Amino acid sequence: MPRSGADLALLLLGGFRSLADAATAELARRGYEDVRPVHDFAMRAITAGADNASELGRRLSVSKQAAAKTIAVLQERGYVARDTDPLDARRKRLQVTALGFEVLRQGESIFDELRDQWERQIGSSELASLETHLATLVGALPVRLDAPGWTAHDLGGPA
Amino acid sequence: MPRSGADLALLLLGGFRSLADAATAELARRGYEDVRPVHDFAMRAITAGADNASELGRRLSVSKQAAAKTIAVLQERGYVARDTDPLDARRKRLQVTALGFEVLRQGESIFDELRDQWERQIGSSELASLETHLATLVGALPVRLDAPGWTAHDLGGPA
DNA sequence: CCTATTTCGACAACCTTGTTGTCTATGACA
DNA sequence: TGTCATAGACAACAAGGTTGTCGAAATAGG
Numbered sequence: 001m002p003r004s005g006a007d008l009a010l011l012l013l014g015g016f017r018s019l020a021d022a023a024t025a026e027l028a029r030r031g032y033e034d035v036r037p038v039h040d041f042a043m044r045a046i047t048a049g050a051d052n053a054s055e056l057g058r059r060l061s062v063s064k065q066a067a068a069k070t071i072a073v074l075q076e077r078g079y080v081a082r083d084t085d086p087l088d089a090r091r092k093r094l095q096v097t098a099l100g101f102e103v104l105r106q107g108e109s110i111f112d113e114l115r116d117q118w119e120r121q122i123g124s125s126e127l128a129s130l131e132t133h134l135a136t137l138v139g140a141l142p143v144r145l146d147a148p149g150w151t152a153h154d155l156g157g158p159a
Numbered sequence: 160m161p162r163s164g165a166d167l168a169l170l171l172l173g174g175f176r177s178l179a180d181a182a183t184a185e186l187a188r189r190g191y192e193d194v195r196p197v198h199d200f201a202m203r204a205i206t207a208g209a210d211n212a213s214e215l216g217r218r219l220s221v222s223k224q225a226a227a228k229t230i231a232v233l234q235e236r237g238y239v240a241r242d243t244d245p246l247d248a249r250r251k252r253l254q255v256t257a258l259g260f261e262v263l264r265q266g267e268s269i270f271d272e273l274r275d276q277w278e279r280q281i282g283s284s285e286l287a288s289l290e291t292h293l294a295t296l297v298g299a300l301p302v303r304l305d306a307p308g309w310t311a312h313d314l315g316g317p318a
Numbered sequence: 319c320c321t322a323t324t325t326c327g328a329c330a331a332c333c334t335t336g337t338t339g340t341c342t343a344t345g346a347c348a
Numbered sequence: 349t350g351t352c353a354t355a356g357a358c359a360a361c362a363a364g365g366t367t368g369t370c371g372a373a374a375t376a377g378g
Contacts, residue, residue: 005270012175090355111164249326
């Protein structure tokens with residue numbers, strides 16, 4: 001019976017990790033071994049309009065240098081491509097590749113499946129109400145993934 | 160209206176960060192500037208019986224070396240003390256100091272206050288049900304704080 | 319009783335992800 | 349045109365974690 005504030009925090013963290021770890025593991029099982037949540041988030045942001053390193057950094061609440069490092073990894077693995085912006089030669093326009101979209105799509109379906117599992121465990125309306133309440137409490141915060149490691153970390157759990 | 164699995168994950172993460180960041184900031188405001196959630200968790204584990212580095216590592220699901228580093232920090236700041244075990248000269252027995260307990264106590268009350276705030280926002284029974292459902296879904300996982308940075312990270316937000 | 323294995327704690331080397339600071343090129347604007 | 353802001357690259361460094369190795373101490377077995 002968790003009723004202390006600290007337990008509540010741990011519960012939330014546990015919930016996230018439980019989903020994220022399962023998703024990462026499943027993604028690896030499907031052949032995308034080096035994809036971490038942080039890569040997914042970055043690609044989403046790029047798709048959503050953050051088409052250069054500085055902007056990506058702002059959206060992810062990290063420095064542009066950190067964003068550039070992430071981009072370098074994504075580019076190296078073929079998930080994003082870059083070319084120079086014809087309108088502003090300082091910029092390198094980012095684009096998610098077909099392979100990148102494939103990862104995004106798979107990730108999405110994996111998360112949806114996990115959510116379905118939860119729905120079956122506690123009931124559809126209960127989960128919906130949990131989400132609604134949480135959304136109320138959390139508000140619209142700008143994700144904040146300034147996590148050295150963490151979301152980008154490898155799993156130790158079950159393959 | 161978040162209804163995708165990925166949004167649910169983000170919501171949980173956001174909830175945790177929201178609590179953890181607020182607690183860290185408040186702890187800093189009260190004079191404990193260098194305390195991070197990971198330190199709190201470690202002290203709790205020590206109190207709960209993990210009285211040596213190897214054991215602490217096991218409880219926190221990190222290597223004993225990582226645990227030793229955390230202990231070194233806690234010791235340096237006076238939150239834990241060490242002496243040699245009379246029964247096993249390999250061990251250094253860990254003890255949370257009075258100052259450490261003070262931090263623990265303050266942290267607890269801060270988290271409880273945050274939980275009270277949430278309770279006022281969505282209602283007591285709603286929060287209780289949220290916790291119960293979450294506990295069902297997450298189960299009794301062994302915390303897992305193997306987060307390079309993250310819980311130990313500094314805040315960028317409001318002081 | 320002596321040896322073999324295990325465990326503890328320490329040290330070193332290294333990885334990952336983040337940060338700041340600096341620099342050059344380019345664009346925006348008065 | 350001259351000044352200022354911004355993009356991206358590079359370097360140096362911090363925090364936290366990992367593995368590998370090693371000596372010392374405990375424990376198990378013959």
